[in-house]
């Protein structure tokens with residue numbers, strides 16, 4: 001209940017301001033309960049009834065007050081999404097992992113706390129930030145056609161500018177081409193995480209140097225695509241190729257799949273770069289990072305996660321505290337995903353950013369294990385209570401070192 005109030009209160013401001021003018025009105029929960037409690041009796045009917053079904057697979061309702069509030073906050077995210085998408089034929093539901101373990105098993109749900117979307121024969125896990133904005137965006141993406149057609153130079157330029165996304169583009173004879181159909185079926189399997197484009201236009205194909213039935217794969221931030229060999233390609237060939245090339249050398253952390261990205265670590269660590277694209281230093285650092293990524297794109301062991309702190313305002317102070325870095329400046333470091341222990345490249349305030357070569361040397365040291373999160377751990381008391389008052393005076397660490405251990 002309290003959570004309902006929180007949502008209402010936070011919307012009050014908008015109501016007050018928007019009373020004089022129209023055209024900008026945030027939705028507030030209207031109190032109508034749209035989220036189903038899904039169980040053994042009703043799940044089949046629910047899945048049949050809608051084009052898409054969005055299920056929060058949750059642990060049993062806790063008895064603890066605080067945890068109950070957290071639970072209701074999550075439920076409210078679904079309620080608000082359900083309200084906003086009311087006319088889109090999407091069902092929303094909750095499934096209890098204990099009470100309805102049988103149903104969960106039948107549906108193949110495993111990860112408690114995750115949201116699963118059922119669309120046609122597919123189950124798509126939403127592994128992103130649980131906010132109404134992010135969830136609604138994800139669901140709207142899923143409603144779109146899995147393949148977007150590029151038919152003129154303007155669209156082609158827009159396609160070329162999307163350098164943050166993993167994307168494929170194929171040139172086919174037309175809608176009825178069997179090779180296009182194989183491409184389409186494959187696109188559905190990766191929607192919305194990998195973007196699929198196609199063109200039937202000779203001019204566009206020429207600009208993109210695509211031959212008939214050829215498919216190019218674009219890794220994020222790379223200038224040149226890679227052509228999938230042995231055209232025309234079957235569905236299986238495309239799936240295999242995408243799976244093999246799916247982990248990019250440089251990838252941006254995005255709200256819609258942030259947990260999936262984080263879980264895809266490299267033997268327990270991530271190389272993490274913080275850079276604000278809108279900030280001149282951040283922009284320049286990012287350009288250096290892209291250069292390094294392009295030079296090392298053939299290295300299967302390397303994948304750098306770029307985080308733009310501007311896009312995660314709620315996490316910024318947490319990161320600063322956890323990693324002991326100043327996020328107003330660009331940073332690059334290694335993070336151990338087991339205990340969030342980290343080391344950061346020394347970049348003194350008054351000096352220029354590292355060159356691509358210096359950055360490459362440092363990355364080499366990380367990959368060889370010379371730079372790691374464990375070497376400075378010798379003096380640590382060996383208890384596991386995650387205290388943050390360890391030897392943070394290490395020269396590789398930045399930011400304030402106040403030991404507010406709570």
Ligand SMILES: *[C@@H]1O[C@H](CO)[C@@H](O)[C@H](O)[C@H]1NC(C)=O
Nearest residue numbers: 267268269336338339373374
């Ligand atoms: C990460 O931290 C854990 C726990 O402290 C440790 O056991 C593990 O070896 C570390 N991994 C790497 C790759 O440093």
